[in-house]
Amino acid sequence: MSSEPAIRCTGIGKAFQLYAHQNDQLKQILFGLWKKFYKEKWVLHDMTFTVEKGERVGIIGRNGAGKTTLLQIICGITMPTKGEFKVQGRIAPILALGSGFDGLLTGRENARIGAAILGLSKKEVDARIEDIAAFADVGPFFEQPMRTYSMGMIARVAFAICAHADANVLIVDEALSVGDQIFQHKCERYIEDFAHNGTILMVSHDLDFLEKLCDRVLWLENGVVKEIGEPARIIADYRAAMDAEENQATGA
Numbered sequence: 353m354s355s356e357p358a359i360r361c362t363g364i365g366k367a368f369q370l371y372a373h374q375n376d377q378l379k380q381i382l383f384g385l386w387k388k389f390y391k392e393k394w395v396l397h398d399m400t401f402t403v404e405k406g407e408r409v410g411i412i413g414r415n416g417a418g419k420t421t422l423l424q425i426i427c428g429i430t431m432p433t434k435g436e437f438k439v440q441g442r443i444a445p446i447l448a449l450g451s452g453f454d455g456l457l458t459g460r461e462n463a464r465i466g467a468a469i470l471g472l473s474k475k476e477v478d479a480r481i482e483d484i485a486a487f488a489d490v491g492p493f494f495e496q497p498m499r500t501y502s503m504g505m506i507a508r509v510a511f512a513i514c515a516h517a518d519a520n521v522l523i524v525d526e527a528l529s530v531g532d533q534i535f536q537h538k539c540e541r542y543i544e545d546f547a548h549n550g551t552i553l554m555v556s557h558d559l560d561f562l563e564k565l566c567d568r569v570l571w572l573e574n575g576v577v578k579e580i581g582e583p584a585r586i587i588a589d590y591r592a593a594m595d596a597e598e599n600q601a602t603g604a
């Protein structure tokens with residue numbers, strides 16, 4: 353087994369292109385060689401960190417800090433503007449997978465496609481599809497088009513596929529927040545179980561769960577790593593910063 357980390361990010365930066373007017377995008381395509389018709393919005397800056405094989409790393413930070421964007425880069429959904437990243441092993445991107453579902457296809461059809469995208473052969477998909485259905489536990493909706501699903505039901509199917517994909521790197525973006533309590537606990541048990549053998553990189557606002565699960569926590573602020581290290585310490589610092597800001601805002 354190679355001693356390379358499961359995830360290595362080196363100098364990752366991400367800028368989105370913001371267009372002031374709708375037709376600026378067309379102008380950019382036609383005349384972009386001569387003039388820039390967009391403003392760059394940098395949301396990640398020079399992010400360098402590694403996640404070792406078998407490590408559980410949580411990512412925390414305020415809304416808009418760049419957590420989802422970072423996970424999307426690591427999952428290959430969006431490209432970094434600067435820097436490089438490398439992932440060793442098979443990724444299961446929980447929730448990100450759900451955003452690729454086709455609303456016209458049934459849960460079963462999307463689950464088959466999703467599992468294949470994650471690398472399962474047709475034979476493996478055939479063997480696991482009923483287990484995926486049972487894990488998702490959306491009842492007869494599994495045979496209905498996914499446009500009829502609630503957010504929580506979409507998350508259930510996405511999570512179920514990832515849980516059966518033989519992945520060794522689990523990327524979780526707030527997957528638990530949209531599920532009901534029963535499903536949340538089922539996912540938590542699955543994640544805790546997965547943590548015995550696999551690598552986990554997980555974004556969550558559930559600080560208690562991250563503190564219990566993770567070996568390290570990364571605090572992302574305005575697109576930079578503010579702190580990374582021992583969960584209890586980082587989470588205490590983060591809570592103190594949030595409390596101080598809230599007190600300032602409310603004049604308490």
Ligand SMILES: Nc1ncnc2c1ncn2[C@@H]1O[C@H](COP(=O)(O)OP(=O)(O)OP(=O)(O)O)[C@@H](O)[C@H]1O
Pocket residue numbers: 368369393395413414415416417418419420421422
């Ligand atoms: N496609 C896009 N185009 C322009 N800006 C974007 C795009 N996607 C995200 N952003 C911006 O990037 C920043 C980081 O967003 P991101 O979703 O990564 O934050 P986050 O930390 O996951 O937030 P939250 O906790 O609210 O989920 C935000 O300012 C957001 O508005």
